[in-house]
Amino acid sequence: MDSVDLEHFLVVGALLFAVGLYMTLAKRNFVGVLIGIELMFNAVNLTFISFSRFVESAEPLNGHIFVIFVITVAAAEAAVALALAVLLYRLRDTIDVDRIDLLKW
Amino acid sequence: MTIKSEPFVVNVGPQHPSTHGVFRLRLTLDGEKIIDADMVMGYLHRSMEKLAEERTYTQNIPFTDRTDYLAAMTGNLAYVMAVEKLMKIEVPERAQFLRTIMAELQRIASHSMAIGIFANDCGAWQTPVMHMFRDREKILDLFEMACGARLTLNYMRIGGVSRDIPDEWMPQAYKLLKELPKRFAEYEDLLLSNEIIVARSRGVGVLTPEQAIAHSVSGPMLRGSGVAWDVRKADPYAAYDKLDFEIAVGTNGDAYDRFVIRLAELRQSLHILEQALDMMPGGPVHERLGTATVQPGGQSIAPLALRPPVGEAYGRIESPRGELGYYIVSDGGPSPFRFHIRSPSFINLTPIKQMAIGTTVADAIVILGSVDIVVGEVDR
Amino acid sequence: MVILLKGEWYDLRDLANPVRELIDGIGLPDAVDYVLWSLIASVAILTWLVVSVIAFIWIERRVVALMQNRKGPNRVGPAGLLQPIADAIKLLLKEAITTRDADRMLFWLAPIIVFIPTIVVFAVVPFGESMVLANLNVGVLFLIAVAGIMTPAVFIAGWSSNNKYALLAAMRTIAMLISYEIVQVLALLSVVIFIGSMNLQTFVSWQDEYNTWLIFIMPLPLVAYLIAGAVEINRSPMDISEAESELAAGYHTEYGGIKFGFFYQAEYMAGFAIAAAVTTLFLGGWTLWGLEEWIPGWIIFLGKLYAVFFLYIWSRGTLPRLRIDQLMSFAWKFMLPLMLVNVLVIGAEVFIWEETGASRNIALPAIGAVNTTLAVILVVGWGRFLGHGSGRQRGYRATLTREIGKIYYTGAEAS
């Protein structure tokens, strides 16, 4: 506990990712799934930034650039996905992913 | 694909800053858009029409103060005119002029409030209404000098007015008349071309003349829809036939037009007042009725127990809110058999559903403000 | 005198000096020193904020009263000075009601969350030469980002109240704040391009060095920022999120007692935050053309801040409120294109200045003149293009007639 190293941040990232993964797989509500995806994005970003801070590299700021692109994509993804959720709700009156099964087998 | 949007019912009122009393508007919303509007009235119902059947004709005058409490003079006037018509009483000329002057002063006071409150409904945080209060205050001072009361005046009597104005009244009134045009010019400058007020009220709450007539609205609402109609011209009462004035009409029938008309009517009222004060004749202010008692000061008081002949009468005037009518049926007894008030506030409210549907919540408030209701008169 | 004072611990030109001398004098370990120093600074800023809010509640009420022909509060204490304190005591003593179907946790949380961003902003604001709690390199971005926290906080307040007015107001607020955040970002972006830094202290030193204020160089972003700020702090004509005459009290309709007090206080603090940002970014911060050598910089800063905040009081006493759709179209159709053009123009100017290497005495007045003319042309031209302010309504009066029964209706023209 006398210093904070890369591993600490990686563990936080891993835990966030696991929670996100769990939510994405298990939640019935479409919005819950999205929240899970956002959590995973955050975990990845955190990992990127910690590598960029700690790991030997010629251009350490590349990690930051990656995070910026990830955030951009996440924003776009969130907008489209939530639009899909609203659309789905209008069509099917539900956003329960277990009940959206028109394409099932 | 249709949008399945949850209808969202919002109760504007009975406790709400913009319903000017305890009036309730049930709005059904789709987002911010109004898809249905219902009026719920009766929160201030005091059953005046029924109570009046138990009281003598003179005792009923104070009731007329309390229907439209922002324009008590006009309420008085309409009622006493109806009774005078029933009893075929000729009112002395000085009383006629006093009635006209008081009614016009009341119109200025009431319209000032209406304009201020309308600006308030548009979101101006109290400033216009406070400025308007300044003028209204001076007029109420004049009322106080004339009859001792400021809000519920009880000034008119069957056969005239309760007492003559004191000597200091006329100079005071002339002083006010000199002040007011400057003020009105200021309000016109500030409010008429205010970009935000125009944006908020232009094209909002449009009422076509056909709709307006179908709903039998009156007053600034009807004139706002472009119908040149004013009881003062159409069926002159008091001293209006001797006075020169114009009717202000709008061309678009929207909330902005009603607001503009009220501003223009302030000027017209001022014009009427100037003429009436100059033309004011001398003489008694009260017709001496059969059993009238004469007070030591020479003031005559109408008897408590008037017994008009059997019959019916409808007295109507142009109150600040529209055509105010009192319909009275007499069975020959000391109290009216039937006492009905055609209250402009109530009737002007009826097209609000047409006006509000399709607009937004903010517009509904502006429309309500442009109708200029007094809930005391709506519910009576 | 100034020479004598300079750098001494009793030099009042920088309030931080005496405190720093004192702490250094004790000789504590670094960590404790750091924490103690931050703590003292934070408490000082908070105290100043609360006192300012209390003072400005009184000032606002008195000033608006003067604008409205009234006297304003004048009973409690001399000239009503103790009125805000009496109000605060009243709010504290009131029962903190939670409505039955409210979401209890969020209902209690919302006033606290609303409070956070308004205070945190002041961490990066330079009150004086060295009076800044955290000299962030991304200070400008920080201002915007922290203000963005307001949005979910307001939503939480509106949602948890379980009140229809509150929910409606919360949705309005979110839509509005997000729209104007974009305007705000673009307004500050043009400033940042020009200065070439996002550090607020750099802004002050730049304006000091070049002996000008950014308000003279780029008035348009200032106006845009002030308008976006008015939206953020619910000042008329943008106070639709708590539109008194429409939605009772907006998103804090259900809040009473000290919880309402929190919202009220937070609103004022956010106002000070906007004023502080405007002062620092556009009005030279704590400098006043050399006068800061004689007058403590923080007094200059506060003077400017209060002057900017006064604008909001003024507008509140003067202007009616816009409708939500008008406000949104104002943001998206009017402000956004203008701001985009502005960013482009400023970028071009910076580029040309660098390329030509003109001296500052030529470049700055030229840029200022170009920007001011352009601002006027853009605002008037774009406004005309969208059909505003063409003077069409200016001469509109009611038609006067003596004839009865005629119909003058010509059909409603669209606004």
Next chain:
Amino acid sequence: MEDTGTIVAFWILALITVGAAFGVAAVRNQIHSVVLLIVTFAGVAGLYITLSADFIAVVQILIYIGAIAILIIFAIVLTPRAGRLNQEGFMLLPALGLAALVAGTMIFVAFDTSWAISERDGFEETATAIGDLLLDKYALPFEIASVLLLSAILGAILLVRPEGAEEEIE
């Protein structure tokens, strides 16, 4: 990173972040879940600051709290009749197992790998350097990202536009 401030800050922020993240998955009420998600985002922003990534931290607050959380809130509010319960479907146990497995693997890898740790201190100022990189080396991805955002905006508008909006525009 040995100084006391950073260590204390890291542990507090890490606990808040991870705790709030678990809360996001665990609480029943969807709105509470989003509020905790905002806390997680804020915690991650704090962690970025301890990693001396000030620009990214501010961007995190700006985009995630100011925009994405709001979008999620909008989605919840706009779907009123959908269940607002944050409940799990039939995938609960497999998901739990998989998540635990992934977390375990990643933590194992994190501790097992010998990372090439550099000895440099945190970044002094990242904003300018990031700006330079974005407009120089990464100019093409930057442009592509802007096109992506534009198409996302258009797509989102197109998806939720009500039927008959074409006539309204004309």
